[in-house]
Amino acid sequence: MSMFLIISTAWAVTALVLLAVAWWLVRVGKIVLHRNIMIVLTVGAWIFILNYIFVQRYGGELGPFPSEYVPWMALHGSLGLVPLIGATCLVVGRLMTGRNKFSTHFNQHHKAYGRTFVVVWFFTHLGGIFNAIFLR
């Protein structure tokens, strides 16, 4: 297994655990810990995606995917953008509380958006683990 796939899998497993912990924390009222974990996960997701693009563009470590994987990879990547952009909106919304309509919107609907994004995020990481197993 390449170093990239090892790191990807470790990140996917870590993120899956942290997502579950962050959800549980908010339900038991530990908002600050929920906040901190979600910020770490969101920043981590951006680093992961940018690194992935960089590796694909310049590293070539993974090589081209077998053609039968292309539709799946397109679906996986597109689905991954939903929680990535969504979580960024939720974090930015909270950090800019009271400053504009954007933050008001995302703060008012934080719970509904959060539940949706966490579930999609969860399945995206499960897809990532599937990739690591089948592309190794």
Ligand code: HEM
């Ligand atoms: C600066 C970052 C964040 C802060 C300060 C924060 C804070 C909170 C707070 C105070 C709640 C309680 C309900 C409410 O106020 O609406 C909550 C709920 C929730 N948050 Fe966050 N959050 C942050 C980021 C995120 C992100 C990025 C996600 C997911 C993508 C997320 C997912 C959730 C979920 C799923 C709930 C509802 C839990 C439940 O009752 O089922 N949060 N958050």
